[in-house]
Amino acid sequence: MIARTDLRGRPLDAASLRQVLPRAEFDVEAALDAVRPICAQVQHGGAGALRDLGERFDGVRPTDLRVPAAALHDALAQLDDGVRAALEESIRRTRLVHRDQRRHDVTTQVAEGGTVTERWIPVGRVGLYAPGGLAVLASSVVMNAVPAQEAGVPSIALASPPQRDNPPRFAGLPHPTVLAACALLGIDEVYAVGGAQAIAMFAYGAREDDGTVVCAPVNLVTGPGNIYVVAAKRLLKGVIGIDSEAGPTEIAVLADDTADPHLVAADLVSQAEHDPLAAAVLVTDDEDLADAVEAALAEQVAATKHTERVRAALGGRQSGIVLVDDLEAGLAVCDAYAAEHLEIHTRDAAAVAARVRNAGAIFVGPYAPVSLGDYLAGSNHVLPTGGCACHSSGLSVQSFLRGVHVIEYDRAALEQVADHVVALAEAEDLPGHGDAVRARARGRG
Template sequence: MMSTIDLRGRVLSMRELRQALPRAEFDVEAALETVRPITEAVRHRGAEALYELGERFDGVRPPSLRVPAAVLTAALEALDPAVRAALEESIRRARVVHADQRRTDTTTQVVPGGEVTERWVPVDRVGLYVPGGLAVYPSSVVMNVVPAQAAGVGSLAVASPPQRDNTGAFAGYPHPTILAACALLGVDEVYAVGGAQAVAAFAYGFEDADATCEPVSLVTGPGNIYVAAAKRLLKGLIGIDAEAGPTEIAILADESADAEHVAADLISQAEHDPLAAAVLVTDSPDLVERVATALERRVGLTKHTERVRTALTGQQSGTVLVDDLDAGLAVVNAYAAEHLEIQTRDAAAVAARVRNAGAVFVGPWAPVSLGDYAAGSNHVLPTGGCATHSSGLSVQSFLRGIHVVTYDEAALREVASHVVTLAQAEDLPAHGEAVTARFGDAL
């Protein structure tokens, strides 16, 4: 089912490894021309354009762009008690982890009378995007809102696509489980807007008959290629967390791994999307055969069989055979998966050698789906190899460091000649004069 790339006996550079490994085609640049007129329509026509785009892309015109408070309350009241309990536990665990990510201001005395303080200040307002489409993602509400609240962000708004299949009080609004998760977290500003137009709505703001959405400073949250393209297009006007692509799982395993666990975990991410990537890296040909057998049986039994089969047989998925675990580590560090499982002997020691991954799941009892919902970690993670330079969503994503410089006269006098010298070296003499003007002939 999954193709095999045999790297045994080959010594490849990082560049060659990255070229050899499977990866989904995700051309954000090509999507920009589709997205540009959407963002311009929202910029110039605001709410009118958002209603039209909802009808065009989601097949429904929401009764209002902002979800009424009564609808949020009704969604929470109608929520299945077991789902509510699970969401509450997910929220509790996420809050425990993210509370420890808070930063404290630090003051450094450079010289007597001269100090620099780094202050950590939350962004003023954020827009949090929760996708719709093939699945319902109340967990993404949790993963976006909890770190923003822990960071102290004062103004939060959530956007999620209106659902044409909703009925009753929820007709034309986002999925009621999404709305219920917002209510659980105390978020009352929720918009029935999806896709690229949601990113534009947050970036430019808009006025509707019964609501005003003020522009945000930062947009976070996963989405499809058009959401990613809108983020790229509007970056600078707004901050973004990442241009998220299709989900990925990589599993580094040796012959000790349970093939049923490995197969189940590969399928768990493949059911997200036909473009989802599932990659097994191992030095055990026997494990490859056992996993292939397990996949053939399990794929036929799972609910989303065709979606899973398409993902597992696509060019973005495959098995990579390596000589040993050292070679396997080189592969997974080159691949830089969104989610990386370590199913080997001494998994903790192997995991400690991983340098590039959005999140690492250690041992047989830490499947990726635990992190999706209830590990306490965040599941909004870098994809497409971006884990080589970027982190997942956290409290830090919503904070800005501001340097506060405090120098007295003596401290400035002590360093003045160096400032003047460097200003002259850069042919910017007025920079030096801004210092000497304070001392006149006394310098």
């Protein structure tokens, strides 16, 4: 069901590891050819194009591209009490964590009479994307909206695909649970638009044929999606800012002989059920544990709801069990892999976790599964994939803020440094830079 890679006794330099570790195939460049005409159709066709594309890709032609306020109210009113309580607690915990990420302006006195202040200004308008394909991720509404709200973003819109198989009252709208999550969060600008066309709508805006604005353009788009959503983000980056090009979900588990094989197997299955391309990787120095996890997987995969999807993910080239000589080698492998989610099931798990350099999020010990982080840990589940955790971070309040330097110098402070500015300007053959300072030194400014 799941392949093995034996790295015992082999060199573990980063370049070599990148060649042999399991990794999903996620060819965004190939998808660009598919999304380019879709984005152009939205740019030039506006609301009519969005309806045509909804009918083509989602099997339903939305009557209302913008979800009516009554539908948001009804979705919340009809939400299961248990799901509502879970969403409310998820929002509360996520807000607690992200509120502590708020940035404060800092002023540094560089010289007498000369200061630089770093101001943190929220993005003016953002578009959030909530997937609605194999899994309808109401939790992604929480994970995107809360940091944007805590950053102080004044205008927030959200798009999610229209659902053909909704209850009749919600036909042609996003999934009712997504709508209910929006209502709980106070997001009232919601669009029944999915896929690459949603990203194009956020980038270009959309109007009806009579010129009525349906959706105004945004400055930044965040949120996970399939390869076509990712390709649209890449294509339109520059027209809009983006959070990341997130690929299929990943879990890596670093485990030694103290790990419970049934828990490890359950966590691998939990992420494999997202998508046939989801990656599930166990890194261990204990071959007996590897055998026990394989046996547990055979039992659990047969019993889970999405057996075919999980089996495809675990059997794909992106998943595997990696055998290493010892814990040091395991850490090297995990840092080279740079997983979106990394679980630590070892002795002194907290100490081992403190040594990890590359991971989107780290889950410490047997009682912190990735599923907790997906919903209720308080952390964010929009995280870097495909090895990008070695240079990128997950979604946070910082994602929705811009740092702006404000420079204030008086005449004396400028004169003190004028000769240095002129020297550097002349060294770079930019004499006008120096002249701008000399003009002020001569009292013309």
